[in-house]
Amino acid sequence: MDPLYKPQGVEARWQQTWEEEGLYEADPDAPGETFVVMHPPPNISGSLTIGHCLQLSLEDTLVRWHRMRGFNTLFQPGYDHAGISTWAAIGRTLAQEGRSQRDLGREGFDTYVQEWLERYGGTIMSQFRLLGASLDYRRARFTMDEGYYRAVMRWFVHLYERGWIYRANRIVNWCPRDLTALSDLEVEHEDADDTLSYVRYPLSDGSGHVTIATVRPATILADVAVAVHPDDQRYRRLVGKEVVVPFVERRVPVIADERVEMEFGTGALKITPGHDPTDFEIGRDHGLPELAVIGADGVMNDAAGELAGLSQQEAGRRVLDWASERGLLEKREHYRHSVGHCVRCHSRVEPLIVPQWWVAMKELAAPAVAAVKEGRVRFTPDRFARVYLDWMENVRDWCISRQIWWGHRIPVWYCPDGHVTVAETEPQACAECGSSELRQDEDVLDTWFSSALYPFATLGWPDQTPELARFYPGNVLATARDIIFLWVARMIFSGLELIGAEPFHDAVIHSYLQNPEGKRMSRTLGTGIDPEEALEPYGADATRYGLLKMTTGQDPRFSWGTIEEGRKLANKLWNASRLLLLAGGVEPDARPSSIEERWILARIDATRAQFEADLAAFDFAHAVQRLYHLTFDDFCDWYLESIKPRLEEEDVRATAFAALERLLKLLHPVMPHVTEEIWTNLPARETRLIVAPWPEPETWEGELETMESAQTAARIYRRSGVRIKLTGDSARIFEAVVRPGDDGHGDVEAERARVQKEIERAERMLANEKFVANAAPEAVDAEREKLAQYLAERDALG
């Protein structure tokens, strides 16, 4: 064994061994309570980030812990076709060659995407393995593989038959670059600097004008009304009159609607149902026409008349010039507001009225709200339950159709007579007229429509498989908070609707790593950390430890310090094991005969209990920190040092190996490779550590204060050179660990003065009647205890 632990080689060997020996495999026929984690399938639009590794580390820690505890454990791998994300990523690649997706044609695109899929799908699985993630790789699923496709079709038809899927011509978020509709969740809002123009709309009866404020003057061409708040005294007399829209000189009514914000601009709002979501709602309620002057490509369309073909900016300029020449442009001012952008390609989203497929959410949402309110699904940290509920209780209908070529085709066919046939597989004839001339809907489904089925489609649903019966519902879903609505919510309502049970009981919303500058990590901006930068030099164990240490519930900046700490821990374990093995292997057996031996066994057991509590609460940062201190401070610095003089005794080594075994077991879920490697080197191995039983609670009695007095004496001697009086075991342990070079040479008076100050502090507190009367009794007792200790210390100083 080399004095320096080198993870390179060791880790790959164990990853291969575990997998070849079938130790990652889940068996529906195996006994035991199940523990199921569905790893969120990464997008095939790229390789893994360090953030994915954090998520995988915490999941694998839970999975390995449960496996050792005897649970029948399934850790499910897969990857996601990631509709628009992949579409946009491929678009970026093609653009470098001067081509676009549409240039390839639908079939050409399919061929192209297959290559992409094989490349990234393979990369993702190998990256999972490099981290030591104990996923059942045989079961890897893809959201567009054959069985999964069938599940998605069943889901669509199910919702259609329930009457919850409908096609409607409504305003949607339209990406003018990708030429597709987006859901509300695929739009991100960013502040933008704009100009707010105040334009006068003359009253048709010549009695004056109404001034409106707009940031999009080009849309004036599609105005169909001016709206004011019904309580607005300034405009009350105008409601019911007509105004003349500038440029197009169309007469439109002044209406009253409560959705108008009186404080914004002049309090009068131009209504453009074709190009604004709020206006669309108001327009529908008032029966207003829906004009469109902007096309799908974002430029002015034929309805814009002489402005057709112009950009919105140029058209807006022309409209304002027109108004200015006629004295209708009151003023222009700078205005900063948030504007929707496509979350994938970052184009400014265009609200357009386009026919799309929708899912009615009301009835699906109700049970999903109840599941969280009744605690059947818990969020960690629990504040995210509120976030989830706020969204779910106000959820709007879900636009599920996308005008791209990558995804599940919408299972709807049309015949020449316009009849609609909805079926899971391609029908032979129109369900209504029997026509065989069927044309399938061109659109594909929102990628999250299929991801929603992940917890059971991966298990074979809609077939009633043994896996589905055994491994649904699962237990823990770990994810970052950005997909609580996109995915977590949708898995919950789809699971409840289709299977009748929530898909998991714990939704763990973990840290979102920031880059060292405190900014969001982004692969496209090159501000991310490549997992290989950590895995190659430090190894998977150190990386896992470091990432778990960063999993605090906050959004910490990525730092190498914690990974370095993990590397030190692996090296420390390695050398502690070397010490014992070099002294001579002997079968592990806990038969402690001294204070320090009982003490370390008790310390390990106490840490086991705390570690279990930490993991149960998904507090990974504290969990790994405990292991670090147990290893460094208790096991190495005190226990091993104190038994060194007796290492030739077989009993001492048997106990030491037994203690090391327990330590390795506690560390295995976090650092699987180095612990398995050491485990293999221990005498009398029969099993792999990965499936070794988790330590049972145990009680080790002993006068543990003997250890404490040795530790106190060590602190004083190391600090000041002063030796305090010790007898018996404490003296022996002190000598073994500290190895004092003399009988004491320090300034005894200075030490006595220091202890005296502590005594006075404690006495002062206990003399405070209010403290003794009001403080918790435990706090007062603790203070008395400290005082007693300091008094004893003073006596020992002689």
Next chain:
RNA sequence: GGGCGAGUAGCUCAAGCGUGGAGAGCGCUUGUCUUACAAACAAGAGGUUGCUGGUUCGAGUCCAGCCUCGCCCA
């Protein structure tokens, strides 16, 4: 505009219910090749816990207000 979170040592972060002396790792200074580990061990310096008030015997922690940063929703 509404909501959530954060601000603690030079850096990255801790500090269950207010538990009574604010800790860890890294970095820095000093010492030490000691039966494994010098990539180690030991000791040390380093803090007005963002600001202002309040509650309390006692506040990093609770309350009110303010400042800065990040995120989500509209």
